[in-house]
Amino acid sequence: MDFGLSERQRDMRDRVRAFIDDRIRPRTGDYAAAARAADESGDRWQPNPVIEELKPAAREAGLWNLFMPPHSGQDHVDDSFVFEGRQLTNLEYALCAEEMGRVSWASEVFNCSAPDTGNMEVLHRYGTRAQKDRWLTPLMNGEIRSAFLMTEPDVASSDATNIQASIIRDGDEYVINGRKWWSSGAGDPRCEIAICMGKSDPDGSRHGSQSMILLPMDSRGVTVKRVLTVYGYDHAPHGHAEISLDDVRVPATNMLLGEGRGFEIAQGRLGPGRIHHCMRTIGVAEEALEAMCRRLASRVAFGKYIYQHSVWEERIARARIDIEMSRLLCLKAADVMDREGNKAAKDEIAMIKVQAPNMALGVLDNAIQAHGGGGVSQDHDLAAAWASMRTLRFADGPDEVHARAIARSEMGKYTDLKAKAGQARGPVPSGTGANQ
Template identity: 70%
Template sequence: MDFEPTERQVYWRNRVRDFIETHVRPNMDTYKAQDAAGDRWKVIQIIEDKKKLAKDAGIWNLFMPPRNDSHHHVDDSFEFEGPGLTNLEYALCAEEMGRLGWASEVFNCSAPDTGNMEVFHRYGTREQKEEWLRPLMNGEIRSAFLMTEPYTASSDATNIETRIERDGDHYVINGRKWWSSGLGDPRCKVAIVMGKTDFSAQRHAQQSMVLMPIDAPGVTILRHLPVFGYDDAPHGHMEVEMKDVRVPVSNMLLGEGRGFEIAQGRLGPGRIHHCMRTIGVAEEALAKMCRRLQEREAFGKPVYKHSVWEERVARARIDIDMTRLLCLKAADMMDKVGNKSAKQEIAMIKVQAPNMALKIIDDAIQAHGGGGVSEDYGLASAYAHQRTLRLADGPDEVHARSIAHMEFAKHAPVPGPTANALRGDHGRVVNETQSFSSGDMGVAR
């Protein structure tokens, strides 16, 4: 087990890090000024300028699966490639991108486009790739992923009610989605919509995914959904209605009833990409906290010399490093044994990373006093984003359930008398089927 990064891992990480420190961080004020000026839902020019630089430098589409990826379904995928980084190599780059909110878009590595591009890469037809994947990879358009619905418990995607019904040479889409991230961007041209093509099929074979142009008749953005008051413009999170939206039959991804298969292929990498960036978010919060604690004095000495802050900073460093190791392990397993075999590690990091970052950001807010809850230091918005990640791509509870089920499967009871059957009071055997009421907690009397 070697914990030293390879020469190739260091090469790509440092290229991303150096670009961010040279071209992104020095332009934070420019970004804020352009973001605040005029219409909220617009193209921000400084991002476009830096995208061109990153693209020309070849630091572009770093998330795209390498050539030996075995998941794509057609042979022409080799035309649609990035530099061929593994998940492990990309993890180190994504951490650097996570330090500053708009950095990932500069490298064409921001959600939901990354997950959508992987869907096109793995499951799309040649025609679908030419129409949508190529402009996405060139950074010319943006995209959305429509899965979550307002009237169902979307933590269980079998609940979705959106209908995708065949009518001759078209599919007709009817339904309502929300938290459709990216729909506010004027460059958003296509959405991947998950709905049901067969309500009578087996539970996980009812769903399909279809491509829907945003400008199709019948698509109506009903409202924008702020996150803790942040509009996240120009990206945005929208509630959208689809009423008799007609798309060609050729817009179906992979085939009817294959929606869950596509979702699992998409969400594995998507979940870990969020977690990779979250490590960078936590590092940035810790750096701000340490600087602030050394700049201020309280009760006759620098704030950092008060023991409570030594404890918090130490805990932050321990938690970041532990979480990074788990994230890198999950990425390495995805590379070596595939997403399905790494599902427990992916679930664990998805629970751990945002909770870890939230604690550190919260301590950093405390260190900044009143300034921490303002937007002067970027900590309040970082907290809002990380809190959202405890829900995005599946809530903590769903991932914890998955982790627990896999753990129970490893440790099934052995045949023979159980511990309860052997344990008694005054020589009597406890009835194993006895109910656990709040009054007696199942103890024999």
């Protein structure tokens, strides 16, 4: 077992880190000023010009579309279509994504922000050539944005079989009806396409009745009802929208992969998406720990620097331990995905999806505490970062769903053994302890 980085892994991580330190961090003030100016002008839902200025530089530096891993023979990929990007392994991208997570808006500079990353992967792996030419190419070039319409307000969407939006064939078209929310990215005026999940066969099997279809956002019957807030933040110009779909008609050629293949696509999309969130979360936690330590070393209370009080020594140590453990688990999950495939890494993905956001929330909470009243104000990024991290306990499946999967996998090791033992020995009398 080798914990060292290869030359390529180190090179890619260091190049992203250097670009962030040299080009992105110095512009954080400009970014904030542009956001304030947009707010004051009443036109907050426009792209931040600082990001748009930096994108060509990132692309020229070869730091563009880093998220797409090399495809396997099992993918439905048309090799005649060339995806512009480095096609890093999941492990290589994990190291880069951690660096991006240190600045909340850095990912978009590299065209590596959600939900576009997952949508591009879906189009690349499952889309037809015509679908790729129409939608993947402009997404790949950073010319448009996209949304993913899965969650619904009227059902427990943590169980995706509950999804009720309908996608019904009518001649050469599909008619879509339903109500979606938490459609992240739909607030952006550049959002031109969404991938929508719904039922194409109301009488189909539990996992064979759902489909995914390409939904142009300017289609008649698509209405953005409102933009939802996250602890008071609306994340303009990105936004998280509630959308009504009323007799929306799209060409039958917009169907992805085929009717009833929605769950198959979802598993292909959500596995990488879940771990991408976790990769960035490690960077968020590192930034919070650094901010906490700098603050504690700059303030005096009761005759000594705050970090010298034993309670803070314990919190600093715990933060470093938790970050290191989480990073190792995240890198292990990425490594298993690369070597054995996403399905083989399902337990590791589920574990890091539960661990990383909760770890980051703990570090952020202590960082906020170290900053006192300033920690919950707009003078620091901590409160906004906490709100974003808290949403990750829901995004791409809530903690409870992943914990259930982990527990079932773990118990499967023992229930199988127990069944085999029972078959070999016959029934075990109750009360002996053997069944306890």
